Amino acid sequence: MSSQSITVRVPGTSANCGPGFDSIGLACTIYNDLELTLLKEPGLSITVHGEGEENIPCDKRNIVWRSVRYLLGKAGRDKEYRGAVIRMRNHVPLSRGLGSSATAIVAGLKAANVLIGNRFSRRELLQFATEIEGHPDNVAPAIFGGFTVSTVTDGRVECFSFMPKSRLRLVVAVPDFPLSTRKARSVLPAQVPMKDAVRNIGKAAMMVAALCRGNDRFLHHVFDDALHQPYRARLIPGMYDVFAAARKAGALGASLSGAGPCLIAYTLERRHCEEAVGKAMQDMFHRHGVRARIFTLDLDSRGAHIVNKNNH
Structure with missing residues (x-):
């Protein structure tokens, strides 16, 4: 058995953030933890606790394991480490638009990278994660934290990450049905x-500029979208009614989180309206026959990081 295991924590994410389709994302304070031990001999043990424990595959199809193998292959270490013990503790809901697959990909890459001596930079991990996921808008904030703006040019990913000067809180309504990205x-x-x-x-452009400058008065109409919502x-009963209810209760605006069905409302911390916004969103969903959980979250500023490193 390998002499070390690593535990990494990766934040859930929300992509698009209204008008930033496939380009803007944010990391939020809901997390998945991964403990990884690399084995010299073949063999795979995967356990999942929490969200998705009943339907996440615990064999070679597992996205964490596939990401670990991807990184080991890039480092030329895949013949040295042929097995693993993987323990996942998940709080990010699956297939809801909070980046659960991105957290798994980033966790696998980050943990494997640490165990082989941090061979790759975070920028290189972003490139690998984008190649696995197919687009950077969730994996970028999962790696860097905060808000991220990502572009892809001739296959190369570039990402600008920042923490806004505006003090935002995020109210997320999580419907009781999944929606596949496909x-x-x-x-x-x-x-x-x-x-x-x-x-x-x-x-x-207005949203990014206003967040960077902390000019809150420009944030009242920037979360609308015309390209995908x-x-x-x-696909999401009552979506626009839920948006309207969130705004009426004090939110700056609301949008689909990623591909949905989660809806996310953006509030200013100083307004202290998160509880009212969450109740308004939940009640409006209920009027459309949808039960929804409410999470009130902050922006995560760290991105994927090590929780502990143990010698066996």
């Missing part, structure tokens, strides 16, 4: 009107 992608059109694209560019609305 299904949510399938309803999107191949082309969108020019006016919708222009509108989103303006709002996304109108097409996904039919």
Whole structure:
């Protein structure tokens, strides 16, 4: 058995953040923990506690294990370490739009990287995670924390991460039904009107500028979207009514979290309206026949990090 195990903690994430479709993401204070022990001999032991424990595969299909193997292959160490003991403790709901697959990918990459001596930088881990996930908007905030703006040019990922000067809190309504990213992608059109694209560019740019400067008065209309939410609305009963209820209760705005079905409302910490916003969202969902859990979260500033490192 390997002489060491590592435990890493990775935040859940929300992608798009309103108008930043496939480019803007944030990390929030809900976490998955992974304990990884690399083995010289073949063999795989995977245990899952918490969210997803009944349907996350505990064999070679497991995304944590696949990510570990990916990193070991990149480092040329895959023949040295042929097995693993993986223990997952999950708080991030599955298939809800809070980046559960991204947390698993980043956890596997980060833990394996530490155990082989931090061969790769966080920028390289971002590249690997994007290659596994297919897009950077969830894996980037999972790695770096805070808000992230990501672009891909000729296959190379670049990410700008920042903590906003505006003190935000996040109220997340988690419906009691899952929604696969594949299904949510399938309803999107191949082309969108020019006016919708222009509108989103303006709002996304305004949002980043206002957050960086801490100019809260520009945040009241920036969380709207015209590129994906109108097409996904039919998959989430009462979506726009829940948005309106959140705003009426004091939120700056609300949006789909990733591909949904989670809805996320953005509030200013100084307003102390999170409880009212959460109740309004939950009640409106209930009126549309949907039960929803409410999480009130902060922005995570650390991203994926080591919790402890143990010698056996």
